[in-house]
Amino acid sequence: MTDLTKLGVAAIRSGVANGDFTAVEVATAFNANVAAAKVLNAFIVETPEKAIDAAKAVDADRAAGKLLGKMAGVPIGMKDLFATEGVQTTAASHILEGFLPTYESTVSANLWKAGAGMLGKLNLDQFAMGSSNETSYFGNVISPWRRNDGGNAALAPGGSSGGSSTAIAARLCPAATGTDTGGSIRQPAAFVGISGIKPTYGRCSRWGIVAFASSLDQAGPMARDVRDCAIMLEAMAGFDPKDSTSLDLPVPEWEAGLSGDLRGKKVGIPREYRLDGIDEDIAKMWDNGIAWLKDAGAEVVDISLPHTKYALPAYYIIAPAEASSNLARYDGVRYGLRDLPDGAGLQDMYAATRAAGFGAEVRRRIMIGTYVLSAGFYDAYYTQAQKVRALIARDFENAWAQCDLILAPTAPSAAFGLGEKTSDPLSMYLNDVFAVPASLAGLPAMSVPGGLDKQGLPLGLQIVGKALDEQGVLNAGLAIEERAGFTAEAEKWW
Amino acid sequence: MTESTYRIQGATGEWEVVIGLEVHAQVTSNAKLFSGASAAYGGEPNSHVSLVDAAMPGMLPVPNRECIRQAVRTGMAINAQINKWSRFDRKNYFYADLPQGYQISQLYHPLVGEGAIEVTLDEKDPDSLTRSIGIERIHVEQDAGKLMHDQHPTMSYVDLNRSGVALMEIVSRPDMRSPAEAGAYVKKLRSILRYVGSCDGNMEEGSMRADVNVSVRKPGGELGTRTETKNVNSIRFVMQAIEVEARRQVDLIEDGGTVVQETRLFDPNKMETRSMRSKEDAHDYRYFPDPDLLPLDLDDAFLEECRASLPELPDAKRARYENELGLTAYNAAVLTAEAETAFWFEDLLGHGVDPKQGSNWLLSELFGALNKLGKSLDESPVSPAQAAELLKLIADGTISGSIAKLVFEIMLETAAQGNMKGAAAIVEEKGLKQTSDTGAIEAVIAEILAANPGQLEQYRGGKEQLFGFFVGQTMKAMQGKANPGVVNELLKKALSS
Amino acid sequence: MSVDKDTVNKIARLSRIAISDEEADKMVGELNGILAWVEQLGEVDVTGVEPMTAVIPNHLRLRDDVVTDGDVREKVLANAPAREGSFFGVPKVIE
Numbered sequence A: 001m002t003d004l005t006k007l008g009v010a011a012i013r014s015g016v017a018n019g020d021f022t023a024v025e026v027a028t029a030f031n032a033n034v035a036a037a038k039v040l041n042a043f044i045v046e047t048p049e050k051a052i053d054a055a056k057a058v059d060a061d062r063a064a065g066k067l068l069g070k071m072a073g074v075p076i077g078m079k080d081l082f083a084t085e086g087v088q089t090t091a092a093s094h095i096l097e098g099f100l101p102t103y104e105s106t107v108s109a110n111l112w113k114a115g116a117g118m119l120g121k122l123n124l125d126q127f128a129m130g131s132s133n134e135t136s137y138f139g140n141v142i143s144p145w146r147r148n149d150g151g152n153a154a155l156a157p158g159g160s161s162g163g164s165s166t167a168i169a170a171r172l173c174p175a176a177t178g179t180d181t182g183g184s185i186r187q188p189a190a191f192v193g194i195s196g197i198k199p200t201y202g203r204c205s206r207w208g209i210v211a212f213a214s215s216l217d218q219a220g221p222m223a224r225d226v227r228d229c230a231i232m233l234e235a236m237a238g239f240d241p242k243d244s245t246s247l248d249l250p251v252p253e254w255e256a257g258l259s260g261d262l263r264g265k266k267v268g269i270p271r272e273y274r275l276d277g278i279d280e281d282i283a284k285m286w287d288n289g290i291a292w293l294k295d296a297g298a299e300v301v302d303i304s305l306p307h308t309k310y311a312l313p314a315y316y317i318i319a320p321a322e323a324s325s326n327l328a329r330y331d332g333v334r335y336g337l338r339d340l341p342d343g344a345g346l347q348d349m350y351a352a353t354r355a356a357g358f359g360a361e362v363r364r365r366i367m368i369g370t371y372v373l374s375a376g377f378y379d380a381y382y383t384q385a386q387k388v389r390a391l392i393a394r395d396f397e398n399a400w401a402q403c404d405l406i407l408a409p410t411a412p413s414a415a416f417g418l419g420e421k422t423s424d425p426l427s428m429y430l431n432d433v434f435a436v437p438a439s440l441a442g443l444p445a446m447s448v449p450g451g452l453d454k455q456g457l458p459l460g461l462q463i464v465g466k467a468l469d470e471q472g473v474l475n476a477g478l479a480i481e482e483r484a485g486f487t488a489e490a491e492k493w494w
Numbered sequence B: 001m002t003e004s005t006y007r008i009q010g011a012t013g014e015w016e017v018v019i020g021l022e023v024h025a026q027v028t029s030n031a032k033l034f035s036g037a038s039a040a041y042g043g044e045p046n047s048h049v050s051l052v053d054a055a056m057p058g059m060l061p062v063p064n065r066e067c068i069r070q071a072v073r074t075g076m077a078i079n080a081q082i083n084k085w086s087r088f089d090r091k092n093y094f095y096a097d098l099p100q101g102y103q104i105s106q107l108y109h110p111l112v113g114e115g116a117i118e119v120t121l122d123e124k125d126p127d128s129l130t131r132s133i134g135i136e137r138i139h140v141e142q143d144a145g146k147l148m149h150d151q152h153p154t155m156s157y158v159d160l161n162r163s164g165v166a167l168m169e170i171v172s173r174p175d176m177r178s179p180a181e182a183g184a185y186v187k188k189l190r191s192i193l194r195y196v197g198s199c200d201g202n203m204e205e206g207s208m209r210a211d212v213n214v215s216v217r218k219p220g221g222e223l224g225t226r227t228e229t230k231n232v233n234s235i236r237f238v239m240q241a242i243e244v245e246a247r248r249q250v251d252l253i254e255d256g257g258t259v260v261q262e263t264r265l266f267d268p269n270k271m272e273t274r275s276m277r278s279k280e281d282a283h284d285y286r287y288f289p290d291p292d293l294l295p296l297d298l299d300d301a302f303l304e305e306c307r308a309s310l311p312e313l314p315d316a317k318r319a320r321y322e323n324e325l326g327l328t329a330y331n332a333a334v335l336t337a338e339a340e341t342a343f344w345f346e347d348l349l350g351h352g353v354d355p356k357q358g359s360n361w362l363l364s365e366l367f368g369a370l371n372k373l374g375k376s377l378d379e380s381p382v383s384p385a386q387a388a389e390l391l392k393l394i395a396d397g398t399i400s401g402s403i404a405k406l407v408f409e410i411m412l413e414t415a416a417q418g419n420m421k422g423a424a425a426i427v428e429e430k431g432l433k434q435t436s437d438t439g440a441i442e443a444v445i446a447e448i449l450a451a452n453p454g455q456l457e458q459y460r461g462g463k464e465q466l467f468g469f470f471v472g473q474t475m476k477a478m479q480g481k482a483n484p485g486v487v488n489e490l491l492k493k494a495l496s497s
Numbered sequence C: 001m002s003v004d005k006d007t008v009n010k011i012a013r014l015s016r017i018a019i020s021d022e023e024a025d026k027m028v029g030e031l032n033g034i035l036a037w038v039e040q041l042g043e044v045d046v047t048g049v050e051p052m053t054a055v056i057p058n059h060l061r062l063r064d065d066v067v068t069d070g071d072v073r074e075k076v077l078a079n080a081p082a083r084e085g086s087f088f089g090v091p092k093v094i095e
């Protein structure tokens, strides 16, 4: 029998539907891989019994001749930012350690309804703040990838969805949920050689997802290929009246609409993304991407996104500002950690609880956010950043007059080593330079594998589309996937 | 308003007080502003709380249309600017009654802008002058939860039932100059809210409470530093808080001190205001637009419905009662001062009662009776329909006014026993119908005249005031059941013959 | 604009995050580094630009005034670190 953990979403779904194997066999196989990969630290909580229970239900439905859901029989990993009823949900923070939600996030509920099962809760950067998964209270996630220099330096799986990227790349799950605030789906996908899409802001409900920055947070799928992403996004997305920013639109049939034929499409290449001193391998991969899209029939045009260089600083005002307020609820009163020093009053309890409960990066961002919103600084920082954000969105609007899609690298480099950037927060922030503009504009954006660098590490190509044009983004991703021939995998060492 | 200028007598001369009020009024709605939990008062602790109200991770606000609608209607009732485009902002501070760590409120773009209300110092005095008090804005925001401090020696208890209930914050201009003016303002505001139906105005249950901004200055001089006395929950306390706070500020300044801009608390038992130290470091609220919500964009149809559903408001009603119904200025003022009175009165008219008869009876007989019972109009044992039945018996001559008083008394007595009898039934049962039988009345008149020869002589000698005496005697002899009109007519005839 | 240690302590207090002296010292440098970097936004000409309010065109939906939630006390209190009967307990607040 084939190793079921080599299969992706589409293959598992059809295998289960056709009776080639049972959903329980699939769940069992992935449970075994999860159990054997503790050294990667991809999971905070493992829920093998949940995966089996969901699989049994799917097998029973199939036996009864019932119609099976879009994700029937597919066990997945759930980023631990999604509230899961009765299963510890922590956002990788000490402050939520032991928190058992009495509710289920809309996106995870949609997935269970579609027949998916849960293998466990995936590690991440604490409150999704980070680009290397080194800010988790539950320890670093280690990428399954190693450099081809014969050494065994531990590499970052990207962040914040680093548990998701690692688990998929190491075949602990065929797919996983991610969330993307400033690149947190795309950058980790690029770092481990998988695909991931952040849909248009408002496609996936934010209800039940621990908030980082509300105006930016968006859930999306991470999986081995574009088709798997399309299938899973269909299951995740949809209007939710419980989220005021949810888009009241039907969910398109993205999987059925997949086509790598890009004739008639124009793809823009933003000149501002060609930074001075751009990594040679990155530049080469980008050129390959251009060639593949041309080969798929697209016309390639040069475009300008003049405010690109301001996206990252604007992001580092807006996101921390929102976060400083969103994270005020973690105060030790209603749930989570409470640190009550002897004789402490209420306000002392807050300060002690939050100092003990939040990690260094979270504290840093709350402090930045508090500062930029404080009296006398609000206009200079926050209002200015929101105006710049409007200009960045306008840059994209102008670009759409010339093209339908934009192609750029996902990240400025391949995965870096754990610990390499932790001493300098700014150098870490700069890793999201290509990912953040689409986040600020709320646009759909995807990363697909574009090749390997000199060190043998995966690199990602990013496609950004117009609002609501996930189909265009997926199709361009498919066109690249069909031509890139990316089959590299991390050699198993764990 | 009579220009009795309110002044505080200080050692260095007279001081003027400048007052602005921020009134928090709970919007009448079934559910909370941003969650589907009940907004009802009371309930077991933490039983009207959704996961949104408890600020669980990942919970999101969705606004309640009715709360927006009521605030818009309130704005329209004070002729205020309605902002079709408004926005919710977060006001960030930490307190145990505030689960999110921020209150969703409106700072930069409130739903309702500039307006004004006409305030009369003494509503019941038609000569009392009226002044316009400016309203700066009305915005919509969340209420906080409740802390209980007396249940445990070292702990306070948190109940989130109130958390997230919709409030309108109605911010006045600093246009008031005396405690009485501030009291009249709150009263008028409450009356308007009740008319509109946007707030029940129940200050005991905290549905309406005022933050009182007070400063003092030499008359006409530069504005002084103000303090904000929080959560004053009755009109009397508002007036008292202003009085003691203004006095405190005058004494402080005259003793060489300076007034600090701060939040204070009014203690009605000690008749003093105190600094609220717990709120001291909360000055930097870091307001910013709530990213969980989009701007509020109201369409014309929504606004039209708000306007169309507004009732006639007290000032317009008062004018109509005077001009169209022909009521006295006093009656019109008293009937319209509170929505309940006007609505009760109009219900009565709806049952075919004459306005003058109805207003006089309501203000003297019914109010008198309720006063004795210690009840409000809401709790009246007699409904407008039942009152109309009684009043119609007077109007059609079935009973006299004095018999009506007796019938009303019996109605109240039977009501108190739990089974009220109707006016017609009482008249029937007790045989109280008045007689118009001229023969019977003439016979009694003849007896009265014969029994009072002295008075008769005086009357015929020109002392015509004695006519009333003969009426009284006749009615008494007939136990009040004679038709007074017929008695008058027959008496005149008999006396002049 | 740059922050000094007093400002860092003030921000920490506003954020309700207890901070040690050494942490405050360290934070001065970190915050100044980040702030100096974000201040390049000041060079962008934003004349006539409205700050962004909604990233994707959408309008605010309003809910009907119906009680659909609440009355879930056990769910609300399930994770309380100091439950007192039907209440959340906190250190006594003195007004």
Ligand SMILES: [Mg+2]
Pocket: B022, B211
């Ligand atoms: Mg106030």
Ligand SMILES: [Zn+2]
Pocket: B024, B141, B169
């Ligand atoms: Zn308020």
